[in-house]
Amino acid sequence: MSTQLLTIEDVAVELPTPRGNLRAVDHVDLSLGAGRTLGIVGESGCGKTMLSRAILQLLPKKAKLSGRVMFDGQDLVRLAPASLRRLRARDLAVVFQDPMTSLNPVLTIGTQLMETIQEHLELDAPAARKRSIELLAAVGIPAPEQRLAQYPHQCSGGMRQRIAIAIALSCEPKLLIADEPTTALDVTIQAQILDLLAREQRRRHMAMIIITHDLGVVAGRADEVAVMYAGRVVERAPTQALFKRMHMPYTEALLAAIPKLETAPHTPLPAISGRPPDPTRPLRGCSFAPRCRYAAGACREAKPELKSAEMPDHLYACFHPIQMAEGIGA
Amino acid sequence: MMQLVVRDEPLLHVDNLVVEYGLGNKTVHAVSGVSLHVARGETLGLVGESGCGKSTLGRAVLQLRRAKSGRVLFDGEDLTAMGGEALRRMRRRVQLIFQDPIASLNPRRRIGDIVAEPLIIAGVKDGTERKRRVHEVLAAVGLDPDLVAGRLPHEFSGGQCQRISIARSLVLNPEFIVCDEPVSALDVSIRAQILNLLEEMKARFGLTLLFIAHDLAVVKAVSDRVAVMYLGRLCEVGPSEQLFAKPAHPYTGLLLQAIPVPDPDVRPAESVATGEPPSPIAPPSGCRFRTRCPRADQRCSAEMPELREVAIGQFAACHHPLA
Numbered sequence: 001m002s003t004q005l006l007t008i009e010d011v012a013v014e015l016p017t018p019r020g021n022l023r024a025v026d027h028v029d030l031s032l033g034a035g036r037t038l039g040i041v042g043e044s045g046c047g048k049t050m051l052s053r054a055i056l057q058l059l060p061k062k063a064k065l066s067g068r069v070m071f072d073g074q075d076l077v078r079l080a081p082a083s084l085r086r087l088r089a090r091d092l093a094v095v096f097q098d099p100m101t102s103l104n105p106v107l108t109i110g111t112q113l114m115e116t117i118q119e120h121l122e123l124d125a126p127a128a129r130k131r132s133i134e135l136l137a138a139v140g141i142p143a144p145e146q147r148l149a150q151y152p153h154q155c156s157g158g159m160r161q162r163i164a165i166a167i168a169l170s171c172e173p174k175l176l177i178a179d180e181p182t183t184a185l186d187v188t189i190q191a192q193i194l195d196l197l198a199r200e201q202r203r204r205h206m207a208m209i210i211i212t213h214d215l216g217v218v219a220g221r222a223d224e225v226a227v228m229y230a231g232r233v234v235e236r237a238p239t240q241a242l243f244k245r246m247h248m249p250y251t252e253a254l255l256a257a258i259p260k261l262e263t264a265p266h267t268p269l270p271a272i273s274g275r276p277p278d279p280t281r282p283l284r285g286c287s288f289a290p291r292c293r294y295a296a297g298a299c300r301e302a303k304p305e306l307k308s309a310e311m312p313d314h315l316y317a318c319f320h321p322i323q324m325a326e327g328i329g330a
Numbered sequence: 331m332m333q334l335v336v337r338d339e340p341l342l343h344v345d346n347l348v349v350e351y352g353l354g355n356k357t358v359h360a361v362s363g364v365s366l367h368v369a370r371g372e373t374l375g376l377v378g379e380s381g382c383g384k385s386t387l388g389r390a391v392l393q394l395r396r397a398k399s400g401r402v403l404f405d406g407e408d409l410t411a412m413g414g415e416a417l418r419r420m421r422r423r424v425q426l427i428f429q430d431p432i433a434s435l436n437p438r439r440r441i442g443d444i445v446a447e448p449l450i451i452a453g454v455k456d457g458t459e460r461k462r463r464v465h466e467v468l469a470a471v472g473l474d475p476d477l478v479a480g481r482l483p484h485e486f487s488g489g490q491c492q493r494i495s496i497a498r499s500l501v502l503n504p505e506f507i508v509c510d511e512p513v514s515a516l517d518v519s520i521r522a523q524i525l526n527l528l529e530e531m532k533a534r535f536g537l538t539l540l541f542i543a544h545d546l547a548v549v550k551a552v553s554d555r556v557a558v559m560y561l562g563r564l565c566e567v568g569p570s571e572q573l574f575a576k577p578a579h580p581y582t583g584l585l586l587q588a589i590p591v592p593d594p595d596v597r598p599a600e601s602v603a604t605g606e607p608p609s610p611i612a613p614p615s616g617c618r619f620r621t622r623c624p625r626a627d628q629r630c631s632a633e634m635p636e637l638r639e640v641a642i643g644q645f646a647a648c649h650h651p652l653a
Contacts, residue, residue, distance in 0.1 A: 043517040157380075158606055186379040186544060189606065191588040213518060216590030239594045255592055257522040259551040265570045266529060269551060271522035275487055 004070075005207050006032040006055070006175060011067035013050050013059060020280045024050035026231035027067070029306075032224075034174065035205040039218030039239070041254070042228035045276055048211045051228070052177050055209075056094055057084055072174060089120040093173035097180035099160035103152040109136075109163055110148030113170060120171045135166040139196055158189035162196065169200055175207045182217065194221060215255055219243060224313075227251045230277055230287035233306060237314035247309065247321035250288045286319070294320045339406055340367035341506060341538045342391065347400035349383070349390045356611050360386040362562040363400070365637075368506075373532065373539040375553030375570065377546055377585070379607055383562040384542045388508040391540065392424055393417060404506070422452050425499035429511035431491035435483040441468075442479030445498045452502055467497040470534065471527060489520035496527065500535060508540045513548060525551055546585055550574055555643075558582045561607055561618040564637060568644030578646035581619045617649065625650040 013025040025047045032038045042048045053059045055069055057076050069076040072091060076084065096102040104112055113132040117123055123131060129148070136144030139162040152160055161181060168176055178197060182190035198221055201208050210218055218225050219239065226236040227248065235248035246252050256270040274291045277283055285300035286292070292299065298319050306317040349361040360383040368374045378384045389395040391402055393409050402409040404424065412420060425448075428434040435444055442464055449460045468475040471493040483491055492512060499507055509528065513521040529552060532539060543549045549556055550570050557567040558581065566579035577583045605622045608614055617635050620626035629649050637645040 043519060156606055187546070188379060188584060188588045190590070192604075194590070214590060214592075215518075216592040219590065219592045219594045220596060243592070243594050254518055257519050258592055259522075259525070259545075259547040261547050261550060261574055261586070261589065263551065265550055265553055267551070268526050268529065269522035271526055272519035273523070275489065275520065 003033060004031040005034045005036075005072060006030075007068075007070040008051075008055065009068040009070070011051065011054050011065070011069060013047070013054050014064040015050075015060065016062055016064075017280060022279045023231050023282060024063075024279065025054060026282075028228075028231075028233050030226060030233065030236070032175070032207050032209065034207055035201075036224070037201065037208045037210065037222045039222030039225040040209060040211045040228060041213065041215055041218055041225060043213055043254075043276060045279065046228040047231040047279075048228050049179055050231075052094070052179050052209065052211055056088065056092060056177065058094075086120075089116070090171045091174045092177070093168035093171070093175070094177045094179065095161070095164050095168050095181045097183050099157060099164045099184070100152065102164055103160055105152055107151075108148065109150055109152065109155070113148070113163070113167055116167055117170050131170070132166075135170055136163070138200070139163070139166045139169070140192070141166075157185055158192065161185060161189075161193055165193070165196065165200070169204070172204060173206060175209070176201070177209045177211070179211045180213070181210070183212070183214075190217075215258065227254070231279065232287065232317065233315075234288065234318070235316040236306070237311070237316075241311060241314050245314070247314070247316040248288075248318050249292045249294050249320070249322060252322055253291075253293075286317070294322070296320060339403075341370045341372075341405055342368040342540070343401075343403040344387075344391060345401040345403065347387070347390060347402065348398045349386050349395060350398050353611065359562050359610050359613055361390060361397075362613070364559070364562075364564050366557055366564065366567060368538055368540060370538055371536065372555065373541055373553045375549035375556040376540060376542045376559060377544060377549050377556060378559035379544060381561075381607060381610060382559045383610070384559050385510050387559070388426070388510050388540060388542050392421070392426055392508055394426070418451075422448075422502045423504050424506045424508070425502065425504040427492075427495050427499050427507060427509045427512045430515050431488050431495050432483060434495055435491055437483050440480055440482060441486075441494055442475075444483070445479075445494065445501055448498060448502050463501055464497075467500045468494075470500065470531065471497045473497070487520075488516055489523060492516065492524050493527065496524075496531065500531060503535065504537070506538045506540070508542065510542045511544070512541075514543065514545070521548070528552060546574070546589060558585070561613050562610055563618055564647060565619065566644070566646040566648075567637070568641070568646075572641060572644055576641070576644075576652075578640040578644060578651040579619075579648045580623050580625050580650075580652060582646075583652055584622075617647070 008028060008030040011025055011028045015022045015024055028051060040048045054065055059065055114128040117128040117131050133144045136147055141147055141162055182193050210222060212218060222239050225239050225242045226233045229250050235251045253272045257272055272291050277287050285302055286304050289295040289299040304317040304319050306315050308315050344366050347361055347364045351358040351360055364387060376384050386395060390397050397410055445464045446460050449463060454460050465475040473493055513524050516524060541552055553570050556570050556573050558565045560581050565581045577586060608621055614621050616631040616633055620630040635647040635649050637647045640646045640651055
């Protein structure tokens with residue numbers, strides 16, 4: 001579709017390790033329209049962060065990337081470094097998990113914000129300063145003028161994440177990638193930051209990718225969700241459809257393993273036994289088969305393709321999809 | 331008669347505990363007059379945001395951080411008055427599980443030695459007895475002792491390291507364990523495994539737990555009662571089901587609303603929580619939550635609310651509790 005802002009085609013990322021090649025991302029296709037939100041959900045090591053780095057072209061030097069990343073009509077994989085740099089600054093922004101390490105500890109907040117603005121929007125210092133203050137106010141920072149002179153360590157984790165968001169929004173990006181933006185934060189602050197992201201997204205008609213391990217974070221906030229496991233997208237659907245009729249046993253297990261507030265204390269949790277496969281030793285069959293309670297012979301022999309069933313926009317990679325009648329309770 | 335009284339007493343009784351840290355010439359009021367008890371065989375959940383003093387409280391209970399005032403009665407004996415050998419002997423009965431399972435294991439020592447260390451400290455001289463105990467607890471936490479005892483921590487995943495930490499905490503047959511955010515560093519699927527394991531171990535070894543976490547759903551899954559802490563004070567304490575169904579303190583209500591629900595039909599409530607916790611260096615007068623509380627009025631800044639019983643077994647420290 002030509003209306004998509006971002007189209008990822010057959011993207012694979014391999015990292016050489018002493019134990020052999022590690023396939024971090026295993027042939028992923030995704031697309032995202034302007035102003036839409038995609039949630040990418042999965043556990044540590046499932047490749048969700050590497051996928052976002054592949055979109056941003058921020059992979060480690062040794063990594064081998066194949067496939068196409070079409071953003072706004074250009075293939076980022078083949079873009080010259082100078083154009084890529086301009087694009088990343090203005091149209092493509094990112095907010096990382098840890099706001100302490102993503103901000104420079106020896107520069108004031110004002111310097112970090114104004115640097116970005118002056119460089120990419122070609123404003124002079126007073127105009128950049130004015131714009132910085134507006135941005136800090138927009139992300140809910142009290143007394144923004146005074147904050148400009150402060151250093152990151154003088155701010156709380158929530159404040160730092162707001163500042164990182166202000167920097168990311170400073171050049172009015174078309175796409176914002178938020179990689180676990182609230183994982184390091186407390187639950188009340190998490191709610192504030194997610195609200196802030198949603199509000200700014202609506203206001204700016206910006207597309208957003210939220211990467212998280214928490215299905216709860218994407219449930220109310222993403223238009224579409226992609227569930228990743230062992231480097232592959234194993235289920236992808238509009239959010240409502242995914243939660244109502246999930247087909248992939250991994251998605252079901254992931255949701256069931258979350259402790260629910262409605263459940264009585266001391267109820268054993270339906271845990272997923274075992275752990276994800278070693279990414280340097282790919283399995284012949286479905287990567288989830290060793291932990292899957294529905295797995296049969298075929299699952300260990302061949303990899304299920306990501307395909308749709310009754311609904312064209314609901315894709316899953318499973319030989320024995322769940323036929324769900326009602327939501328699963330824990 | 332004395333015997334009877336002692337039997338009925340809670341295993342742990344924290345009485346008006348105050349813990350403060352010096353920071354330059356300022357004072358951090360980490361725990362400011364907390365009283366609570368944990369009955370034998372019970373799990374008390376302790377929740378609150380970062381910096382609320384929950385970990386400090388856990389450490390002060392174990393005397394890893396000495397209190398400025400107040401008492402910690404364990405099985406009738408005041409730990410705050412103990413020192414040296416008496417405290418060391420008592421520590422066999424109380425253990426701690428940390429948040430970061432990898433950082434809490436010495437990377438240069440073998441798993442068998444790490445788990446045996448508490449036995450050595452406790453003076454178990456018999457090597458075969460130590461080996462037997464290590465085998466027993468490693469097997470209990472779901473690891474194969476023959477396979478893991480000779481290996482180093484880096485060979486294990488976070489979930490497995492947390493199993494090893496749990497084994498280490500069990501090796502002295504303790505009665506009471508403080509679990510300080512034991513699953514916050516773990517993935518969803520592994521988190522469920524570890525929570526189930528803790529429940530199993532509790533039943534099998536007859537443990538009493540103080541379970542510290544910031545995730546209310548996690549706390550509810552394992553706790554009989556829950557205590558909510560804010561900026562060094564207890565806001566509310568009560569039976570888990572009751573507290574979650576009918577929170578009385580506005581802060582408990584706010585925490586509950588802020589949890590993301592894995593259901594797309596539940597629209598997230600816009601900005602339920604405003605502001606951030608104030609600094610524990612200069613906590614607000616009166617009720618410490620008043621600066622973020624939608625119900626706060628003049629009384630809240632003038633007068634510190636005491637814990638009052640709002641329903642059977644449920645106590646809240648609030649002048650204007652939720653109906």
